[in-house]
Amino acid sequence: MNVDEARESLAFSEYAKKRARDDMGRPWVALVLLGSLSVASLSLTNATSPTALFWVFAGPLGAGAIALYAYRRNRSGGIDSNPVAYVAIAVGLLILSYAAGKIGYAFQVPAVARAGPAIIVAAGYLVLAWVERSWLVAAVSLALIAVTVAIIGLDLSPQQSKALMYGLYGVAFLAVGFDLRVGRRQLL
Amino acid sequence: MTHPSSALDDTIHQRVRLGILAVLSESRRADFTYLREVLEVTAGNLSQHLAILEEAGHVQIAKGFEDRRSRTWVTVTRKGRAALASEVATMKALLEGLATTQRA
Numbered sequence: 001m002n003v004d005e006a007r008e009s010l011a012f013s014e015y016a017k018k019r020a021r022d023d024m025g026r027p028w029v030a031l032v033l034l035g036s037l038s039v040a041s042l043s044l045t046n047a048t049s050p051t052a053l054f055w056v057f058a059g060p061l062g063a064g065a066i067a068l069y070a071y072r073r074n075r076s077g078g079i080d081s082n083p084v085a086y087v088a089i090a091v092g093l094l095i096l097s098y099a100a101g102k103i104g105y106a107f108q109v110p111a112v113a114r115a116g117p118a119i120i121v122a123a124g125y126l127v128l129a130w131v132e133r134s135w136l137v138a139a140v141s142l143a144l145i146a147v148t149v150a151i152i153g154l155d156l157s158p159q160q161s162k163a164l165m166y167g168l169y170g171v172a173f174l175a176v177g178f179d180l181r182v183g184r185r186q187l188l
Numbered sequence: 189m190t191h192p193s194s195a196l197d198d199t200i201h202q203r204v205r206l207g208i209l210a211v212l213s214e215s216r217r218a219d220f221t222y223l224r225e226v227l228e229v230t231a232g233n234l235s236q237h238l239a240i241l242e243e244a245g246h247v248q249i250a251k252g253f254e255d256r257r258s259r260t261w262v263t264v265t266r267k268g269r270a271a272l273a274s275e276v277a278t279m280k281a282l283l284e285g286l287a288t289t290q291r292a
Contacts, residue, residue, distance in 0.1 A: 003286055006279045009203050013276065016210035019226050024215060078222030079215050 024081040093124040115152045119145055121169060140176050144169060197275050199244045200268075204229055204237050209246060209272040212264035220260040238262060246271055 097117035104113025122144040129138035151164055200206055207227045211218055224234050241247045246268030250261045264272075 003283065006283055009201060009206050010276065010279050010283070012203055013206045013210035013272075016207040016226060017214050020211040020214040020218070023222075023226075078219040078225075079211070080217045081215055 020079060023077060023079050092127075093121060096120045096124075111152050115148050118148045118169065122148065125173075136176060140172050144172060196278055197271055199240060200246065200271055200275050201279070202237070204233070205241055206272070206275065208234075208237060208241060208262070209264060209268055212247065212262060213269055213272055217261045217263045220262065223262065241268065 097120045100116025100120050101113055104110065104116050122141045125137055125141040125144075129135070129141060147168060156164065200209060204227055208223060211223060211226060220231075220234065220238075223238075224231055227234065229237075238247065238249060242249055245265060248263045248265055250263070252259060252261070
């Protein structure tokens with residue numbers, strides 16, 4: 001094998017990998033859906049329990065919608081993604097963010113109770129960024145973690161913190177989701 | 189002392205076969221038509237490459253019917269995944285070694 005052949009083969013395998021990742025669909029559906037749910041939950045931030053109640057129903061419904069989308073896409077697209085990573089991320093997020101809130105309240109650490117779930121959601125998106133090899137999603141997740149910490153530093157009321165964070169996360173992921181969707185259209 | 193290129197795997201360093209493993213390593217499985225389109229090869233050509241990879245134990249092929257049409261799904265095996273990683277690493281090492289020699 002000569003040098004040009006090796007270079008060409010490597011470039012071709014990179015192209016094939018990228019094409020497969022693009023065709024399996026980027027995480028735009030997951031981002032748009034979770035972003036919409038976050039924004040929708042804003043209307044409930046004035047009360048304490050309805051937000052949790054909202055997520056108890058909206059979380060699994062959202063995850064189900066993403067799974068259905070992935071299933072239909074796989075059947076028509078000719079290439080299947082491995083659902084294990086996505087399911088693990090979704091379940092892990094739900095359990096960890098719930099636990100973070102509970103632990104924060106139980107040990108009376110308001111910062112953990114308020115910021116814990118949001119930071120765990122952002123960390124979950126970091127894992128998603130790694131799975132999808134998306135620098136954009138990784139950058140947004142890191143920015144959200146930084147802003148969340150800053151919000152806690154401002155010592156806002158629990159309601160204000162919650163509203164700001166859900167709004168911020170929702171709008172950020174909606175924007176990234178739609179941006180990825182536009183990028184995907186241009187590829188096709 | 190052996191030349192680094194002797195570490196290359198003859199079965200998979202062919203361009204199309206490397207492409208097949210690259211696509212499959214990113215996914216759970218891919219069907220025959222999809223592979224043919226992405227790799228821009230004829231059906232006969234792809235069949236030959238898949239047969240070589242299957243014989244070497246790098247891929248598994250499953251044929252069946254879905255929505256009343258035949259469909260062939262291809263999956264990469266653990267051996268195939270490892271072989272791809274090793275091949276890519278060897279090629280990168282070869283190219284880096286060459287670049288170092290040229291700079292010296």
